[in-house]
Every structure is written in C-alpha cells, then in structure tokens.
Amino acid sequence: MKIVFAVCGSFCNHKNALNALKELISAGHDVTPVLSEIVCNTDTRFGTKDTFILNTETLCGKRVIAGIKEAEEILTPKQYDLLIICPCTGNTLAKIANGITDSTVAMTAKIFFRNRKPVLIALATNDALGMTLRNIGTLAVRKNVYFVPLAQDDCLKKPDSLVCDFKQIIVSAENAVQGIQTQPCIE
Numbered sequence: 001m002k003i004v005f006a007v008c009g010s011f012c013n014h015k016n017a018l019n020a021l022k023e024l025i026s027a028g029h030d031v032t033p034v035l036s037e038i039v040c041n042t043d044t045r046f047g048t049k050d051t052f053i054l055n056t057e058t059l060c061g062k063r064v065i066a067g068i069k070e071a072e073e074i075l076t077p078k079q080y081d082l083l084i085i086c087p088c089t090g091n092t093l094a095k096i097a098n099g100i101t102d103s104t105v106a107m108t109a110k111i112f113f114r115n116r117k118p119v120l121i122a123l124a125t126n127d128a129l130g131m132t133l134r135n136i137g138t139l140a141v142r143k144n145v146y147f148v149p150l151a152q153d154d155c156l157k158k159p160d161s162l163v164c165d166f167k168q169i170i171v172s173a174e175n176a177v178q179g180i181q182t183q184p185c186i187e
Helices: 011-026 037-041 049-060 068-075 090-097 104-114 133-140 166-177
Strands: 002-007 030-035 082-088 119-125 145-147 162-164
Touching: 002 011, 002 104, 011 030, 011 049, 011 082, 011 119, 011 166, 030 037, 030 049, 030 068, 030 104, 037 049, 068 104, 082 090, 082 104, 082 162, 082 166, 090 104, 090 119, 090 133, 104 119, 119 166, 133 145, 145 166, 162 166
Parallel strands: 002 030, 002 082, 082 119, 119 145
Antiparallel strands: 119 162
16 A cells, blocks of 8 residues: 555654564555654654654655645655554644644645545544544544544543554554544543
C-alpha cells in the first residue's frame, strides 16, 4: 500500500509511533511522512525535534512533509491508499471533526476526505472521555474514518484518557482500506 503517515504532538507516544512506522515499512508498505508543526518545532524530555525528523526520514527514505502548502502540492495529485494519523492528538481530532484546516495534518486529512480515501486515526489524548468525546462521535459516523482500537491507559490517575493500541496499527490499516472498523473499537 501507499500510505501517508502523519505524526502529531503526543510526544510521549512518539516511540510507539516510530515502532508502528517501522512495522509498516517492514511489511513492504511505501510510506510518506507528514509531521505537524508542533512536532517539527519542539524539543521535549522525550527527544529533540531534529532527532525525530532524522529518524522518520531515515525510516521512510523520504523527506518529511512539514507544511500546508507542501502537503497540498505533494499529496493532492498523487494516489495514496490510506492516511494514518499516529498519534492523533485531541486538538488535531477536533480540527478534523470540525473542518478546520489550519495545520499540516488537518489539511492532509482534508485531502484524503476530498479524494474519498480512508483515514485511520491512532488517537492518544488525556481528554478522550471529556470534551474530546463529541469529536470522536462526530468522526466515528463519518464515511472513510476508522479508529485504531482504544483503551484507557490509566483509569485512576487519568480517567478521561484513551490511547490506541499501537500494536494493532497494521491490522487496522488493512481493515480500513477494506472499509472495516477493527473491533472492539473501545475496550
């Protein structure tokens, strides 16, 4: 498959995202990377932006797409099978659910919606069962939107938090291109 793999700023999950990216590439998929503005411009306790960009480009063998204009120019005319947003933050989910395209990842999702191609969301947010829940609901009933199965990661300390099962990204990707939501969606 030709996959666009977009990464948002859930920095504590970047290691999981890179592992999922490695698995996709090892399985023979052609992957084009897209990074959100926050990922391209922020060093955190989980690593530097430069190291993350280098690791992503090295894995994919391609330069990352890191801007709205670049996303429109590169992704619009090409034929891709699937967009995976991994990890997808609550902020990006809200933008996508409400048609806001003021970021690279949100614009990438719009391109896929316009082309009627599947979008697989690997959500990781501390507010999934709070204010973000309505955006999950909005997208859950939208055609061509699929979720990597979700579970609470720490129901006592973070009762509203949901994180996808990163180990299910490949099976979820295969299902999404066939129009199937991997079940159970929320455990």
